[in-house]
Amino acid sequence: MSRSFYKDISDPDHFVITLELVPGSEYRGLALDAVTQIAKDAMADGRVSAVTITDNPGGNPSLSPDVIGKEIVDHGMDVIVHFTCRDSNRGGIESRALQLARMGMRNILALTGDYSGKGFGGQGTPVFDIDSCSLICFFKMLEHRTRLEKGESERFFPGCAVSPFKQAEAETFAQYFKLCKKVGAGAGFAITQVGYDARKFEELIRIQKDFGTTIPTLGSVFVLKPAPARIMNRGKIPGAVVTGKLLDLVLREWEDKQQGRKSAIERAARLAAVLKGLGYRGIHVGGVHKSFSTLAEILDRLEKIEHQWQEFIPEFDFPQENGFYVYKKDSKTGLSVNSERNLPTSRAHGWEKVHFHFMRKVHDIFFNFESSLEPLFQKFSSMIDNTQLGRLLMHLTEDPVKKILLSCKKCGDCGIQHLAFLCPESQCPKHIRNGACGGSSRGMCEVYPDRPCVYVRAYNRLAVIGKTKDMSREFVPPRMWELNRSSAWLNFHLKRDHQTVSCVIARYCAPQGSCPFMSDK
Ligand code: SF4
Known part of the structure; x- marks a missing residue:
């Protein structure tokens, strides 16, 4: 050589x-x-x-x-x-x-x-x-x-x-x-x-x-x-x-x-x-x-x-x-x-802001391992998961709600919490969970140039609460395909999704250094 x-x-x-x-x-x-x-x-x-x-x-x-x-x-x-x-x-x-x-x-x-x-x-x-x-x-x-x-x-x-x-x-x-x-x-x-x-x-x-x-x-x-x-x-x-x-x-x-x-x-x-x-x-x-x-x-x-x-x-x-x-x-x-530095000024308005605040509140109540309600949700999830009827009822509740709010694709391993409550499966044609690809142009998506890149939307949403820097922090493990079309709600509470099962990868590949420098707006 x-x-x-x-x-x-x-x-x-x-x-x-x-x-x-x-x-x-x-x-x-x-x-x-x-x-x-x-x-x-x-x-x-x-x-x-x-x-x-x-x-x-x-x-x-x-x-x-x-x-x-x-x-x-x-x-x-x-x-x-x-x-x-x-x-x-x-x-x-x-x-x-x-x-x-x-x-x-x-x-x-x-x-x-x-x-x-x-x-x-x-x-x-x-x-x-x-x-x-x-x-x-x-x-x-x-x-x-x-x-x-x-x-x-x-x-x-x-x-x-x-x-x-x-x-x-x-x-x-x-x-x-x-x-x-x-x-x-x-x-x-x-x-x-x-x-x-x-x-x-x-x-x-x-x-x-x-x-x-x-x-x-x-x-x-x-x-x-x-x-x-x-x-x-x-x-x-x-x-x-x-x-x-x-x-x-x-x-x-x-x-x-x-x-x-x-x-x-x-x-x-x-x-x-x-x-x-x-x-x-x-x-x-x-x-x-x-x-x-x-x-x-x-x-x-x-x-x-x-x-x-x-x-x-x-x-x-x-x-x-x-x-x-x-x-x-x-x-x-x-x-x-x-x-x-030039001061960042970009942030979400109107429906984007309302949707973000609403989803954040709901997520914090229902999908939070630290919450005092979590043992209750786990018990309830376990009961539902044990019967076919329970699982069917869960689908009939979860699917329409998530379809309307997120255009959910039923991946069963929900990643919205890493993307300012936007769905990486329906909103990003490359299903990226760790940040924007290099193809966006003037803030618009490489694949669908008539719509904003989902990471531009996520940034603008996080800017509303001064937490854009969260985009640099967490490594998000890849989607678990074995959960496809199952209930993401049950998978979360029963600790079957990426947040529990593959979180070891997130620890292994966690961002280092002091990034980023941005202060909360
Ligand atoms: S430009 Fe943004 S939304 Fe489009 S494929 Fe790349 S990361 Fe996904």
Whole structure:
């Protein structure tokens, strides 16, 4: 192996370079030959710590990263495999993890994943059995298990994605709170989404320090050409942000193809210099599809200009319209004024607020292990659960009430208490229980852009009682599918649901550090 990603990122003096490769939808051909050639050239060059390989990006079927990853590892180049939760349930995920370990690939970029794209005969079933936090936690527990069983562990090195490029206050904090959970679950590194806003890049580094959850973070540097710039500008790559102003600039640059290419490489090198100056531990380069020489040119240029990084900051000033920033702007540097914060103002109103207060009150009375009424509820639940008629009567009561109040999907393992009394099964198309995915845009859902992301709603609800920080605290174990269509009320009181049975996972993967810093509003 030429370089080891784990060793490089563990060395605070080493500026890490990773390169994203996209295997494509064929199992052979020129595009795939180019991918393997780029990996070989990257290894020969010696500056790249690992190549990362995408996992069916956009939810569209493509060659498995495991297969192409194995070929690249066998050539001696280290690999980070993108691992999404879209297409496999937890059984499939565990099997794939063991397979990767066996093949010598243990650096994992753990992702919830884009929503399902189209395949044979139409759109595929979105699985999303667990989310990215649970996936990271799973790798941590798998290591622990193998250590206990065999006296040694399959050392996995999971990392996560984070997007500072969010427009609304609620989705910005939803990202940062989730990062706290991911770090608690065991993420060893983070990679940002694609964006061109230096102030946002700096915000992420600063907030990690303020939260006390700093992990080595790589900033994304995408070599921006007109086609991907247009796609990103239309919001078609979840989480990636190219504003209209930047798109216009790129299109102008590419009126002359040669000039366009030169500008794209220069922009990438300058962004890399800014990231290095801001304290990023490395860069994650994307948009290199034909030849390694593009990355080599960027890295050569970076070596020459990195000391000038502060001069380049104004070139990465592409804020989103009415975009929220956690920290106040320093007009001199274009970055933040120390850690002086903009006051959060977003909160729920009207029906959202009424529903939240009502549900909170009811939940506190009926579903609270600390309550003096709980022994009574347990006795009553036990009686009902013992007869078929009792269970039927419970269904006839519980189902309509929860359908009306929550659009309940009868999962039997209720998670509303972790989501400001919104249902993760009916309100989030990816059924995420641990925080927003990276795909929301301007506060709206990646999958249904006409409705707000459920975590934006949860944040706004919690803001009403000054408890938004609760979103960063608890690790929520995955849904217990064995309870599907049974009574969640009985399961709670009879201690059959995730709050009792799998709560050991929550303890194992609890967020650490002092996050978050927010004071109650
Ligand atoms: S509701 Fe939010 S977390 Fe769920 S899929 Fe939509 S954007 Fe992602």
